[in-house]
Amino acid sequence: VSRSMAREEDFFLEEKRFKQCCEDFVKHSQQIGDGWEWRTSKDLGDGYLSKIHFQVRNRNIPPDLKEKNSDNTEQTLFAHVEEPLDDSQAAGVCSTEEVVRYEYHVLYSSSYQVPVLYFRACFLDGRPLTLDEIWGSVHASYQARLQEGPWDTITQQEHPILGQPFFVLHPCRTHEFISAVLGGSREHHRHTNYIILWLSTVGPVVGLNLPLSYAKLAHEQSANADSG
Amino acid sequence: MTDDKDVLRDVWFGRIPTCFTLYQDEITEREAEPYYLLLPRISYLTLVTDKVKKHFQKVMRQEEVSEIWFEYEGTPLKWHYPIGLLFDLHASNTALPWSITVHFKNFPEKDLLHCHSKDVIEAHFMACIKEADALKHKSQVINEMQKKDHKQLWMGLQNDKFEQFWAINRKLMEYPPEDNGFRYIPFRIYQATTERPFIQKLFRPIASGGQLHTLGDLLKDVCPSAIIPEDAEQKTQVMIHGIEPMLETPIQWLSEHMSYPDNFLHISIIPRPTD
Numbered sequence: 001v002s003r004s005m006a007r008e009e010d011f012f013l014e015e016k017r018f019k020q021c022c023e024d025f026v027k028h029s030q031q032i033g034d035g036w037e038w039r040t041s042k043d044l045g046d047g048y049l050s051k052i053h054f055q056v057r058n059r060n061i062p063p064d065l066k067e068k069n070s071d072n073t074e075q076t077l078f079a080h081v082e083e084p085l086d087d088s089q090a091a092g093v094c095s096t097e098e099v100v101r102y103e104y105h106v107l108y109s110s111s112y113q114v115p116v117l118y119f120r121a122c123f124l125d126g127r128p129l130t131l132d133e134i135w136g137s138v139h140a141s142y143q144a145r146l147q148e149g150p151w152d153t154i155t156q157q158e159h160p161i162l163g164q165p166f167f168v169l170h171p172c173r174t175h176e177f178i179s180a181v182l183g184g185s186r187e188h189h190r191h192t193n194y195i196i197l198w199l200s201t202v203g204p205v206v207g208l209n210l211p212l213s214y215a216k217l218a219h220e221q222s223a224n225a226d227s228g
Numbered sequence: 229m230t231d232d233k234d235v236l237r238d239v240w241f242g243r244i245p246t247c248f249t250l251y252q253d254e255i256t257e258r259e260a261e262p263y264y265l266l267l268p269r270i271s272y273l274t275l276v277t278d279k280v281k282k283h284f285q286k287v288m289r290q291e292e293v294s295e296i297w298f299e300y301e302g303t304p305l306k307w308h309y310p311i312g313l314l315f316d317l318h319a320s321n322t323a324l325p326w327s328i329t330v331h332f333k334n335f336p337e338k339d340l341l342h343c344h345s346k347d348v349i350e351a352h353f354m355a356c357i358k359e360a361d362a363l364k365h366k367s368q369v370i371n372e373m374q375k376k377d378h379k380q381l382w383m384g385l386q387n388d389k390f391e392q393f394w395a396i397n398r399k400l401m402e403y404p405p406e407d408n409g410f411r412y413i414p415f416r417i418y419q420a421t422t423e424r425p426f427i428q429k430l431f432r433p434i435a436s437g438g439q440l441h442t443l444g445d446l447l448k449d450v451c452p453s454a455i456i457p458e459d460a461e462q463k464t465q466v467m468i469h470g471i472e473p474m475l476e477t478p479i480q481w482l483s484e485h486m487s488y489p490d491n492f493l494h495i496s497i498i499p500r501p502t503d
Binding site: 041043044110111128130131155156157158160161162163164165170 | 422
């Protein structure tokens with residue numbers, strides 16, 4: 001069996017395959033209690049993945065950055081954003097702990113034929129995070145790319161099914177890193193759960209991490225397919 | 229051919245006479261007079277209302293002024309929708325001028341996107357153009373353009389410069405000679421009554437046999453409840469830029485001539501007035 005090189009089309013995700021990957025993804029989430037569910041829209045039958053996640057943020061703000069003017073368009077920088085819970089109890093550090101409620105949705109874009117990550121975040125008192133606060137909370141590793149082109153990366157947009165404001169991680173660049181991750185034979189792609197690969201790559205940019213057991217799921221599918 | 233270019237101009241220069249009134253609960257130092265303005269159908273509220281903002285801020289104290297937002301009969305108006313779409317969808321069968329209420333407090337976070345600067349509008353506008361080209365040309369045309377061409381599209385819109393805009397936009401309206409149209413048509417269908425803000429799906433302008441798909445074909449495929457067979461009484465109107473195009477119109481032609489500057493056809497399905 002010859003393994004042909006992947007074409008550009010293989011990095012595109014058809015809607016049927018999107019739904020199937022999501023179905024498998026939710027099954028696994030249910031098995032490990034990761035909290036993802038699929039929501040179907042009543043009118044057109046399309047849908048999206050959804051998960052709510054609470055994150056404790058440890059804001060270590062250096063004294064000189066605290067003094068920020070009230071201009072809305074200034075970026076408020078968070079020097080460090082710790083990952084949930086374990087690290088947040090660092091002793092002897094002057095910090096403010098805040099709980100932020102994140103709601104993540106994975107929708108399908110028929111225009112770009114890729115999944116798209118929507119999210120919104122608010123403090124426990126209901127106050128939504130501003131775009132500046134969202135930009136500030138992007139993981140340190142991605143800050144350079146974000147500052148290069150913030151308007152190409154994360155912006156506020158209308159949720160295409162709910163009609164409410166959400167933040168969106170732009171899909172234009174999905175092909176760039178998906179091809180880097182998937183680079184290889186076409187045979188291999190067919191058995192890969194695109195959602196797991198994609199979400200494990202883009203999720204961390206906005207504070208969403210996938211437990212390692214999802215990688216097992218992608219591998220199992222591959223093994224079953226080969227032996228079938 | 230001359231006729232077709234006239235359509236482009238008519239679309240670009242369409243205006244809606246509007247009366248802006250300050251919300252009664254806003255705190256003012258003296259009475260606020262209403263402000264009248266002709267709004268360009270193809271632009272965005274926050275792009276063309278600087279004068280409105282200045283007019284009302286003159287009678288308010290600085291601390292009472294926060295981000296401006298607009299509302300029509302209790303419905304917050306989405307600034308990221310083109311003005312013509314908002315009017316067709318919410319007010320097309322009401323008397324002119326269009327009465328919009330201006331707010332400076334209690335921004336409705338659950339309904340409206342923020343718009344703190346013109347950069348936000350530009351980013352939104354360019355994102356729509358890019359998505360439209362992804363559908364029409366697999367992004368090939370928009371990606372081949374230089375940054376200055378992208379800037380020219382935005383500046384043309386911002387400064388109401390038809391020629392400047394179309395010098396670049398015409399490239400987004402071309403297609404390879406061997407094809408008879410775009411790959412897919414960029415469109416969105418809006419109905420004020422649904423929770424879903426709009427319907428958008430993949431739709432080819434040319435059928436497999438080579439015939440041109442029509443507006444009627446699009447609606448039948450994507451939104452069948454919008455049109456009822458010819459012999460029944462039409463309860464709804466299908467409106468683009470304030471008119472009802474014939475359902476037999478080829479969708480490729482509509483896409484080339486009646487798209488908004490963001491390169492999308494924004495189509496409203498509204499109740500037909502019963503007078």
